[in-house]
Amino acid sequence: MKKSRIVYVLLFMMLLMIGSGCSSTGKSQFVAGKVNVVTTLYPITYFADQIGGQYANVINLVAAGVEPHDWTPKSQDLTAVSNAQLFLYNGAGLEGWVDQFLNGLDSSSSVVAVEVSHGIELIHGETEHDEQDVEDDHNHSDHDVDPHTWVSPRSALMMASNIRDALISVDEAHEAQFVANYEQLAAKLTQLDAQYTEGLAPYQGKDIVVSHQSFGYLCRDYGLHQISIMGLSPDAEPRAQDLLSIADYVKKHGITTIFFEELVTDRLASTLANEAKVGTMVLNPLEGLTPEQQKAGENYFTLMERNLQNLQKALQ
Structure with a gap:
């Protein structure tokens, strides 16, 4: 009986360890001396990493392979964002939980929250076809x-400039580096835009x-x-x-x-x-x-x- 109780305790401890290991982010992932950035979406993570370079530590809340529409934050995510310097979310309704989430942050937190899609002309519904049955149904x-702003390189350019400005707002000392990194990313996005324009013209x-x-x-x-x-x-x-x-x-x-x-x-x-x-x-x-x-x-x-x-x- 005593042996089986010990086995149950060990199994319970293992489950706790597994559960903590599955946490999408945590304070232990933060890096001292860098801007710790928490994001909600892969493209934002990628752009922030490219612009922040060696001066930013970027953590995506949503694990690889997880559909972001299905994802909701846990209590440990609140703690992580409260301890970060920058929180980048897409906005445009993608993160339906974000207002309540931001209200739940630690009152002592100095994290700056930025809606990365700000300034993009948003699409409200679609009525593209003359076929009445397709339109109606x-x-x-x-x-x-x-909310899917990032799938167009032109919108992605606006998102990248918002991320550049957000990084500068929390780390003015490295503004020149952030601007230089942004310009490199913007050049690639502009080239991608040209590829799409030419490639889809026919x-x-x-x-x-x-x-x-x-x-x-x-x-x-x-x-x-x-x-x-x-x-x-x-x-x-x-x-x-x-x-x-x-x-x-x-x-x-x-x-x-x-x-x-x-x-x-x-x-x-x-x-x-x-x-x-x-x-x-x-x-x-x-x-x-x-x-x-x-x-x-x-x-x-x-x-x-x-x-x-x-x-x-x-x-x-």
Whole structure:
């Protein structure tokens, strides 16, 4: 009896250790002498790391492979952000929990919270098609804001400049370095914008069918139209008539590809593709990296370039 009790205690302690190890962030990850930045989204993490360089320690609250729409903060995340110098979140409605979260921060915290999408012309719902059935059935979120600003290099440029200014606001001593790093990143984003402008120029006005309504900014900036299966939330379940009307639209307009994303099941995209007798392909909304992508050294630019290649293949 005594032996089994000891085993139970050991198992309980192991579970506690595992649970603490799964914590997305913690004070132990902070680095003295650097700007400790906590973020809520992979692109923000990547841009902050690029601009902050050696003077910033950037921690993403959301672990690799986790869909950020599904993620909510834990008590240890409150503690971590309270102890950071900078908290960068996307805004535009992506983090529905953020107001309550900020109100719950330690009263002694001096963390600066910055909405990175500030200044971007936001998309409110979508009414892109003349086909009444597609419009009626798939614009469930007409009054919602599309938060997926980062999928367009042009919007990403604004996000990067907001991150630069945020870093300067908490560490003026390294302003010159932050500006220089930002200019390098901005040059790459400007080049990526040029690649998209040139690469998608032959396909102006064409439709793309996607599983998750996360490419509105990309479509707006480069002249495409988006039809989504699941709306702004990747977990929303469409009605059977939604799938049938999209399938009819796909057949009628000669669309050859249904796009799906890696962090969400492709079940509905595959169902629709089978019904419409078309192929499927990945279009990555860059909400996060998978562990495999992390190991392979993938980043915002490599994934965005692959998105462009896949768009060109599908639209030919």
